[in-house]
Amino acid sequence: MTRHAQSERLQLCDELDRLGPDQPTLCEGWDTRDLAAHLVIREGRPDLAVGAVLPFLAGRLERERRRMALGDYAALVARVRQGAPAWNPMSHPRVDELTNLVEYFVHLEDVRRAQLHWEPRDLAPALQGKLWSALKRSSRLMFRKSATGIVLIGEGQGRHAAKLPDEHGAVVLRGTPAELVLYAYGRKDVARVELEGDADDIAALQQAELGIS
Template sequence: MRNDVWPLVHAERAALIDDLERLDTAQWETPSLCEGWTVHDLVAHRVDTAMATRLGFVLDMARARFDFDRQNALGVARARGATPRETLQRLREVATRTTAPPAPRDTRLVEEVVHGEDIRRPLGLTREYPVQAVLRSLRYQARTTASFGGAREVVARVRLAATDADLELGDGPEVSGPALALLLAISGRRVALDELDGPGVDCLAQRRDGR
């Protein structure tokens, strides 16, 4: 069902809030895995996307002259508080929203899991994600084209095999490893490549870090 993703999304937002509550001010300025964005910037991005609506997204894109990176930057500036605590409070206030831009609902879960790692990994934090959340995100990315932020073209050239879950996707040289690492790798996070094995890893290495 279309709406069954929201409990998973809300759980990830709540888990991230719990982790962020323990950070000191300096940690908020740590570079995230998204190039050019600090942890603070990326949390502001999470606030902005949680507030997004279909109409609001269209209007924001028009204001950004249909430049997606510009639209993201404007959203970060709008959602970022004067202090980390203010931004964190804003995230608390939107954590249970069920609005979204004009995109499949599973994109909300992909963003929560992948951006959760974009924040946690540079800080040395770990999370045991629900298997359902990771596998659902991985399947979505694998069937979605690169033009919509997915990795269908990459997955078509390799076979992904999770070592901690019952999942195999694609056809080609094998890439094996934890499902979370597979998700991050096909989403352009090179930091996860060291956790993967197999002759298909070089294909995934061609993906660049991204938002």
């Protein structure tokens, strides 16, 4: 089995090592050390990670993430590179591929596209196909706050109706699966996606908060 999630993880770690701890990312308020700390907590500290979904624990999560981010940066990146601990189901290759592919793809682009003179990577068709499948599974969640209907057209993959119209008509999003994933996860400003539809509908979509939050 080709482990795309593992490949994205390792490329992200290479970028984190190359750039150092204080470079910007597309994650608001986070530099590279903050992102590395987030990933370590996500896989290795479920007692803290639940703060992302339980508001009363959010303060504890943020305090620990900041403390961890101020520690040894090289060691932090090394922990991300090692992957999830053996007790975590995400350490299993199939679970890793299912739960971490989009996570590490998006965060790799969060780092790359926050730097000057970036260009989209030329991704293998197999990886584009995996991203398309993942996007179809999550699209209803990602676009739930959009007032428009959403039709996704993935280059080389076909089309997918992600959301029925609400207050507005439908907007068609065209692009490679990779770029559509970035748009769906709220990276609108850097996602190279074409939007087709009524101008008011497109404006409403552009203003909508997309992604998990």
